Amino acid sequence: AMAMNEEKIWSATVLTLFPEMFPGPLGQSLAGNALKNGIWGLETVDIRSFARDKHRSVDDAPFGGGPGMVMRADVLADAVDDVGSNTGRIIYLSPQGRRLDQALARELAEQDGVVLVCGRFEGIDQRDLDGREIEEVSIGDYVLSGGETAALVLLDAVVRLLPGVIGDAAALDEESFAHGLLEYPQYTRPQVWEGREVPEVLTSGHHEKIRAWRLARAEELTRARRPDLWERYLRATKSRG
Numbered sequence: 001a002m003a004m005n006e007e008k009i010w011s012a013t014v015l016t017l018f019p020e021m022f023p024g025p026l027g028q029s030l031a032g033n034a035l036k037n038g039i040w041g042l043e044t045v046d047i048r049s050f051a052r053d054k055h056r057s058v059d060d061a062p063f064g065g066g067p068g069m070v071m072r073a074d075v076l077a078d079a080v081d082d083v084g085s086n087t088g089r090i091i092y093l094s095p096q097g098r099r100l101d102q103a104l105a106r107e108l109a110e111q112d113g114v115v116l117v118c119g120r121f122e123g124i125d126q127r128d129l130d131g132r133e134i135e136e137v138s139i140g141d142y143v144l145s146g147g148e149t150a151a152l153v154l155l156d157a158v159v160r161l162l163p164g165v166i167g168d169a170a171a172l173d174e175e176s177f178a179h180g181l182l183e184y185p186q187y188t189r190p191q192v193w194e195g196r197e198v199p200e201v202l203t204s205g206h207h208e209k210i211r212a213w214r215l216a217r218a219e220e221l222t223r224a225r226r227p228d229l230w231e232r233y234l235r236a237t238k239s240r241g
């Protein structure tokens, strides 16, 4: 049993037919170091271990006909129930879901953890979604062959927000979407490269001018590339007065 005063670490439980895909890329670099240092935890549950028949089948043909297979309602529900309900929100990665964005990543980072359900084939049985409290989250308007890569994307976005994962927390405050804008362009050495110079203001040492230049570039970029974000930014700026 856990001691009363022991901090519970942010933990992800991933239900999948391919547990060997985890931690995958999240075992490296920032997320990987944080995993090794116990800043977050990752557990996989092999959905196939809940199969009921001697063939260990996890999918079947869709009622009503049509191409492909669907994950069996009973097998997946047993896997979900085995995880239990005190582990955090249950999210099914799905093209029909709420679109993942920085706000949702922040929201999830503030919780104790998350349970992720990775679909395969044509997806999961609607009754699992209706009968268990499962939310749906999409990583974008395209179709992946399985939920595992989507789960890795979601976890990457969340884990880097956990306290202690990124050494310089100020970096999070500057980056894209933090204040509703895309990030300004970045430059490093060499100062002149292939005849291209770094914008002069960045080598001026004048912090206020640098800040103003970066804000102007971020606004320009957002307005040109993402009218949707720009509109929202303008509204928020106006209402702040």
Ligand code: SAM
Pocket (backbone or CB within 6 Å): 092, 093, 094, 095, 096, 117, 118, 119, 120, 121, 122, 123, 124, 137, 138, 139, 140, 141, 142, 143, 144, 145, 146, 147, 148, 150
């Ligand atoms: N038949 C489904 C449809 O048309 O919406 C697509 C199923 S897809 C081939 C298999 C699995 O990949 C899904 O169950 C889901 O878990 C995952 N997946 C596919 N695209 C995704 C996306 N954009 N975001 C999150 N998960 C996705």
